[in-house]
Amino acid sequence: MGGLFPGEAACEASGSMPKLVLVGAELFPHLRDLLRAEALRAGFRAVEVPVRAWGATTTPWVEVKGGRFRAGLLGPEGPEELEREDVFWCLSEGPLPPEEDYLRAEREALREGFHTTCPARTLNRRGLLSVPWTVPSWRLLAQQLPAREGACVLAPPHFHVGTPPEDGRRWKPWPQEAGGTDARVWWTVSAPGPLHMAWVMGQQVSLWSVEDGGGARVAPTPELAADLARLAAGCGAEFLEVLLVPSASPTAWAALQLSFVPEGLESMLSGEHPALVEQAEHFVRAQLAGQEVGP
Amino acid sequence: MILLMGPIDELVTSFFLAHLTDTKSEYLFVDQRHLGTQVRLELDLAPGPHASRRLRGAVCFPTWRVDLEDISGIFSRLGTGGVREHVTPEVRAERAHANALMDLFHGPVANRPTAMVSNNSKPCQYAAILAAGLSVPDTLAGGDWRLWEPFARGLTGDPVIKSVSDERSLVKQVSWDDTRAAFLPGRPPPPHQFQQRISGTNVRVHVVGGREVFACRAESQALDYRHPDMTGHPVHLRATTLPEPVADACRRLSCALGLHLSGIDLIEPPGGSADPRDWVCLEVNTCPGFMWFEQHTGLPIAQALARSLQAPLAS
Numbered sequence: 019m020g021g022l023f024p025g026e027a028a029c030e031a032s033g034s035m036p037k038l039v040l041v042g043a044e045l046f047p048h049l050r051d052l053l054r055a056e057a058l059r060a061g062f063r064a065v066e067v068p069v070r071a072w073g074a075t076t077t078p079w080v081e082v083k084g085g086r087f088r089a090g091l092l093g094p095e096g097p098e099e100l101e102r103e104d105v106f107w108c109l110s111e112g113p114l115p116p117e118e119d120y121l122r123a124e125r126e127a128l129r130e131g132f133h134t135t136c137p138a139r140t141l142n143r144r145g146l147l148s149v150p151w152t153v154p155s156w157r158l159l160a161q162q163l164p165a166r167e168g169a170c171v172l173a174p175p176h177f178h179v180g181t182p183p184e185d186g187r188r189w190k191p192w193p194q195e196a197g198g199t200d201a202r203v204w205w206t207v208s209a210p211g212p213l214h215m216a217w218v219m220g221q222q223v224s225l226w227s228v229e230d231g232g233g234a235r236v237a238p239t240p241e242l243a244a245d246l247a248r249l250a251a252g253c254g255a256e257f258l259e260v261l262l263v264p265s266a267s268p269t270a271w272a273a274l275q276l277s278f279v280p281e282g283l284e285s286m287l288s289g290e291h292p293a294l295v296e297q298a299e300h301f302v303r304a305q306l307a308g309q310e311v312g313p
Numbered sequence: 314m315i316l317l318m319g320p321i322d323e324l325v326t327s328f329f330l331a332h333l334t335d336t337k338s339e340y341l342f343v344d345q346r347h348l349g350t351q352v353r354l355e356l357d358l359a360p361g362p363h364a365s366r367r368l369r370g371a372v373c374f375p376t377w378r379v380d381l382e383d384i385s386g387i388f389s390r391l392g393t394g395g396v397r398e399h400v401t402p403e404v405r406a407e408r409a410h411a412n413a414l415m416d417l418f419h420g421p422v423a424n425r426p427t428a429m430v431s432n433n434s435k436p437c438q439y440a441a442i443l444a445a446g447l448s449v450p451d452t453l454a455g456g457d458w459r460l461w462e463p464f465a466r467g468l469t470g471d472p473v474i475k476s477v478s479d480e481r482s483l484v485k486q487v488s489w490d491d492t493r494a495a496f497l498p499g500r501p502p503p504p505h506q507f508q509q510r511i512s513g514t515n516v517r518v519h520v521v522g523g524r525e526v527f528a529c530r531a532e533s534q535a536l537d538y539r540h541p542d543m544t545g546h547p548v549h550l551r552a553t554t555l556p557e558p559v560a561d562a563c564r565r566l567s568c569a570l571g572l573h574l575s576g577i578d579l580i581e582p583p584g585g586s587a588d589p590r591d592w593v594c595l596e597v598n599t600c601p602g603f604m605w606f607e608q609h610t611g612l613p614i615a616q617a618l619a620r621s622l623q624a625p626l627a628s
Contacts, residue, residue, distance in 0.1 A: 080436045080452075080455060081456075126433070134436065147431060161416075179356035272360075
């Protein structure tokens with residue numbers, strides 16, 4: 019199994035097979051193994067572009083003719099078009115190599131344009147029209163939650179921007195996000211309980227207690243599962259990790275952080291968590307088959 | 314009242330400020346140079362049922378403050394005008410707070426920072442333009458000769474070359490032979506965007522509040538009428554009325570991009586047409602310098618913008 023681009027072995031499969039194109043998969047070795055195995059099983063050719071090559075030696079291209087988009091990658095071995103039957107997942111994207119500001123802006127614009135217009139089925143589509151990649155996560159939480167009217171059990175923290183209030187509560191600085199803004203953001207949560215992590219993959223939601231570095235599966239209530247699935251849908255994401263705590267009442271939860279990059283999943287896949295492996299396999303299988311992942 | 318933020322000596326900022334003063338509109342002005350030095354923003358978002366109603370805060374001056382509840386709409390020209398300033402961490406933080414305010418504010422904002430980024434990549438905008446029912450020029454962004462050759466065969470005449478991003482918005486017509494000769498063999502070509510040159514009349518459309526549409530023709534022999542000085546060709550601007558289906562497509566496009574104020578560059582087909590698919594959209598300016606168009610045509614864009622930002626907020 020391998021790809022066309024530097025850093026990967028040559029692929030033995032034919033060019034007529036649909037492709038699973040991954041950017042930055044080398045940063046998630048356990049997930050990469052899972053994706054490769056599922057691609058092989060589904061008759062997909064895996065094409066991998068390392069983070070360092072993406073936008074530098076492997077560049078995207080976009081064509082629009084008669085109102086129809088075509089898009090692909092141009093690597094050392096030539097152009098590769100991504101079509102509707104292909105699946106694309108940019109798991110991680112690094113900064114472009116340093117060069118003149120104008121050229122950097124142009125390369126960035128090309129990458130963003132590719133993400134937005136690529137006709138392949140795309141997981142967690144990036145681009146300048148995609149909320150997860152243009153809005154800092156604290157603002158996403160503030161704007162997207164509560165995810166529905168009425169019996170919503172998942173809330174954002176209380177946020178404050180500016181100097182921290184001196185109101186007797188414990189305000190913590192919101193962590194600076196990579197490529198994020200310089201805003202001074204503070205947050206607090208009433209009576210926070212133990213840390214949990216939720217993985218939303220399609221409509222499937224799993225919840226895990228991660229206190230003390232462990233990983234014990236917990237059954238989410240239907241209301242919490244529905245709120246998490248709606249949060250992902252509101253962000254336009256097929257895959258979402260949410261760090262959350264029970265807060266204020268036994269049924270209420272506060273979402274503390276969001277991630278559209280599978281860092282937490284990779285960490286869990288390196289341990290013995292067969293239920294999460296099964297959830298990830300089911301998700302990837304459905305994506306390759308072009309199916310919705312049901313709850 | 315309207316909150317206006319920008320450099321006081323920037324043309325559109327001072328033009329709009331003069332309009333608000335002349336019409337005795339209620340406004341609060343924050344000079345960009347004071348943000349982070351004399352002016353700071355406080356925002357508070359408590360959890361609650363409606364995100365739009367949970368935002369509280371104030372614009373804080375050294376001796377007084379204005380609550381966000383007293384502000385009906387925001388117009389920002391922050392970051393325009395090429396202002397040179399000493400950017401301290403406090404200035405950077407307050408600029409970020411201003412962006413957060415504009416994204417979270419429940420009333421109208423021209424324009425929210427997250428809505429303005431689409432202009433950083435023209436292919437991103439093409440997706441929205443096509444979805445709104447307008448056309449875009451046949452375009453190839455990126456690639457090398459293996460892609461350029463087949464693309465070139467489908468074009469009429471030599472292509473136009475322009476930036477993929479919003480940097481250096483200059484447009485040139487180039488010959489394929491010259492282009493090929495300009496690239497060094499064995500080295501990957503730098504990013505670029507080739508396009509079919511479109512014949513017709515340039516029309517600039519400003520959409521305010523997703524409803525009001527102001528159009529003007531820009532008649533010029535220049536390839537890019539926005540830079541007439543560079544070509545020596547004069548440009549003549551005059552107000553026009555769009556066919557309603559085309560105006561509707563512009564409204565849809567502006568709304569789809571989340572823009573309260575947009576500057577849409579269209580090319581009207583020779584002979585005209587009421588079908589939006591016959592109109593080609595080159596790009597959507599997300600921070601349009603409407604002053605130039607208003608001064609030359611008399612279109613009341615500032616008045617419409619002020620009116621839309623003054624509208625009372627629903628309780």
